[in-house]
Amino acid sequence: MSSPRSRPRSSAAAPLDDEDLLSEILLRLPPLPSSLPRASLACKLWRRIVSDPRFLRRFREHHRRNPPLLGCFVQTLYTVHFEPTLEAPNRVPQTRFPFPIDTGGTVMILGCRHGLMLIFLWTRNQLLVWDPLTGDQHRLDIPPGFDKEETVINGAVLRAPEEANHFQVVLVGNSDIKLTQAVASVYSSETGLWSNLVWTLLPADDPHVPTMVYHDMCSVMVGNSLYWLLSGNWFGILEFNLDRQSLSVINVPVEIIDVGSCLLTVMQAEGGGLGFLFISENCIQLWKKKMV
Known part of the structure; x- marks a missing residue:
């Protein structure tokens, strides 16, 4: 019997020769722009693994809940530019x-979702759907039925993971017939058409100060519904249900008298569901809507 000291020792590099084990190790690299390029310089084996499309799909899926913030897009009056946040x-x-x-x-960013940006080209009365990674862009004319004089609109862009080549745009705003109505239409890149308008009544205590979709706040998506803040002589939340293709209005849980002295926003609540944040001079309130 050989003594423990005389037993052959395995090479320290042996586990890194196992492609399955190595793949699991590389999968856990931080999701930073330099991680995989640096790993690919180690050797041909590592380069082959990290350049494999199947590994890249797993890498994105593994880190999808905690992606790094590479930067943000900043809107000025006439253009949009990227502002990086990470260091070298x-x-x-x-x-x-x-x-x-x-x-x-004038341009206005309406939202970002699923790798796409939705931008309103105010002067041209068009929407721009832009994929910053690929450079793909699509320009859409605002469909009939939206208030052209005020042009108070908002919207959202979305696409399913399995539909990389197709997207939808949900456009909401005030009706060009009655400012007491909110209208919505959905564009499908697959058909190249806008859907028929759907509408809902908006509260109007004062007909001279209409309630409108707040254009400086992007939509919030909870489940299969999109939400926007309503402002004017009445404050509320506009909901568009993607499954039913319907619009509805939700009351906010607090009384708002002077919007200039408070901050309010629609958000996704912790654990899911629709949330509402209200900040005034003397209190902070966070609400979550009960689903019944």
Whole structure:
């Protein structure tokens, strides 16, 4: 019998020769821009693993709940530019995401979701759907039925994970017939058409100060519904249900008298569900809607 000291020792590098084990190790690298490029420089085996499309899909799925913030898009009056937030070597150059068009006038970011940006080209009365990673862009004319004079609109863009080549745009705003009505229409890139308008009545205590969709706040998606804040002579929440293709109005849980002295926003509540945040001079209130 050999003594413990005389037993052959396995090589320390042996586990890294096991592709399955190595793949699991590399899968847990931080999801930063420099992680996989640096790993690919180690050797041919590592490069083959991290460049495999199946590994890349697993890497994205593994880190999808905690992605890094690479930067943000900042809106100015006439354009949109990317502002990186990370330091080197993970800093993404500002020129990596150049704004794709000369807008010719005022622009407004309506939302970002599923890798797409929705931008309102106010002067042209068009929507721009832009994929900053691929550079793909689609311009959509505002459909009939929306108030063209005030052009107080908001919207959301979305696409399913399995539908990388197709997207939907949900557009909401005031009716061009009655400002006491909110209207919505859905665009499908698959058909290239807008749906028929759906509408709901908006509270109007004062007909001279209409209730409108608040355009400086992006939509919130909870389950299969999208939500926007309503403001004017009445404050509430506008809901668009994607399954039923319907609009409805929800009362906010607090009385708002002077909007200039408070902050309010619609948000996704902890654990899911619709949340509402209200901040005034002397209190902070966080509400969650009960689903019945």
